[in-house]
Amino acid sequence: MAGHLVGLRLALLRNGLRRSSWPQQVGLALGALAGLPLAFGGFLLLALVPRAEPRAGLLLVEAVFLLLFLGWGLFPLLSFAGDASLDPSRLALLPLRPRELVTGLSLAACVGVAPLCTLVALGGAVVGFGSLGPGLLLVVAAVLVQFALCIVGSRALLTALSRQLRSRRARDLVIVLVSVVALGFNLALQVGARLAERLERSDLEALRPAVRVLGWLPPGLAARALVDGGEGRLLAATAELAGAALAVLALGWWWWRSLERVLTTAEPPARSRARQPAGLFPRPLRRLLPADQRGAVAAKELRYLARHPRLRVAWVISCLLGLALVVFLAVSDGIRHPWMVLASLTMAFLAAQNSLNQYGFDGAAYWTQVVAGADPRGDLVGRNLASMVTGVLTTAVLAVALAAVTGGWLYVPVALCLGAGVLALSLGVADVVSVRFAYPLPDDATNLWAVQGTGQGCLVGVVQLLAFAVQGVLVLPLAAVVVAGLAAWTPALVLVCPLAIAYGVFLWRVGLGLGASWLTGHQPELLAALSPRRPA
């Protein structure tokens, strides 16, 4: 049975790779390659640092073991929906006992890129601490127990939470978490590298209480067993190893019980939180949006922005980019000029890029619009209205934050007017591109980076790049006027405000007119472009 389950895991890995398009395969290969530096980096860290800096040895091993344990707990939770081999309920209909399943699934979990990288990294500890003698056996055993802790702990947690993880709400949350964790990890790496540079020997002493606490956690026990074994304290190492092994057994028991529960009890009915029917229009905008088709479309777009994980992620990422700009300016003294507030215009420009495929999230649900005989112009205006609300809002927040850092409060209204102009002209371009080169975005909550297999990915990429270029060219006159204003006489920028708005609105109306007039006779064609399957 164990062989079958290992074979199943291998087949899923192989087929997952085979089903992917070549860009996805390249992505997977790059992902695997990214794992190798981490594995070898971990190996070198554990192999070299303890010999060079013996006092830091225990802290380092404890930290690495704990991070590995937490990583193994967290990452499978994030990839649960996308990895069929992680969901135990898929095996519920097969006549298998938990004992066979625990053995088979444990072995299957040892197959893959992540377990391989973990073992390579842990191998460094054997090199770093192991010395010939009976202690070597304990060092190797400590590494194996730590590996078992990672595998069994990860699967136990996953199985215990598997029912919750299958819910739509959890999948939505996972998508947002994956992107935030990825960004946070990147940030933590950079901050960590800076901090490591400043770490002094005296700081290690300050960390001693933390070392003591970590040492009593299961990965800490394995780490202490490893260090004690390497230094010849065999009795202490054996006791610590026994403690860590007991933790593996306890986790294994938890896994067993969870498996029994998942395989033998009925799935509870999905509970979804019923909201108080509050109406389509978000409360703060109820009086601002018109109570007609345009308002309805704008309200729907805003509701989607708040509720659809992909849109939420795009929004969060653009907000984080803006935040990064503020932080960058706050920490660098040389370029903190008041006019840097105008850098908030990048936010308006970026916000408009999300509108280049305005019908993509509608997908086949666009039939609602077609069958209602909805006016295409009103439809586009509604979508633009929603983009305008969010774009101006983020630009305003960024402008205010930049003004707080640089003191350029007088530039805030200028930035807002220019932002509105940039957004309007960008939306004009987006209106034409959205209707002529629409493509469906998969409503797939399992994979944030999934793309619909429309076979036109390259064309879409080229068109969007062209649209971006056209928007850039159209922004140039405004940029030139602003630069001239800054160089000649800054108060003249006030005159740019109405000019920017008039220019933006003019170009928006041109784009809107072109888009709407094409769409008026071609709604079924747009629907066909947005429907992945043709009706038979």
Added chain:
Amino acid sequence: MRGLRKAFGSKVAVGGIDLDIPHGCFFGLVGPNGAGKTTTLGMVTGLLRPDAGLVLIDGVEVWRDPVTAKRRIGVLPEDLRLFDRLTGAELLTYNGLLRGMAAGVVEARARELLDVLGLADAAGTLVVDYSHGMRKKIALAAALLHAPRVLFLDEPFEAIDPVSARTIRGLLERYTAGGATVVFSSHVMELVERLCDRVGIMHLGRLIAEGPTDQVRAGRSLEDAFVDLVGASHAGAEELGWLGTWSA
């Protein structure tokens, strides 16, 4: 409709259909999978552009004046892609405002429809969390919201529980009694036989029989008439002989 035709590449999905459906009629369109029912309904409702042919609804040519024609129809498609990140109540409001209805009227009608269809408790739940049957019902509510003269329903009773099915049947019967026309496709022959005044049988993209239900079934059950007209396959009776031998 006259000479309605649609091909996808070399595959002819609908190969020229002529059909008249009288006002106030309950019309059933039946046929095996892939017969072309969904494609026909798509072309009639303005969702799928035909290669050739003419569709008139209540005197309005659908492909020449789609906006006027669409004001008179309500549609429940088979592929239930909805704006499912809206709640049930929000979806109805959205549909009503798209059709240019006044907000107050939309709200009152939506509340009534949600009550009648047993969705009042789920009005504030996101449609993505609805069961398949609930999605059918909310889509039906959206199709009825503007009180259309003609209702096109593609497999409306699929995955609907018996209690809801009875409610919907009653609602549709009351609706046709008031002079409206209902055109629906279904695989459930008993239902079509019981509900429909007229029936059309499609096979391989063509209408092979059409007329008053009693006339089409000619003394047999509609299912027998359907199987005779379409031709049933008896393959498989001998091949799966092992199915009677039990595993340990």
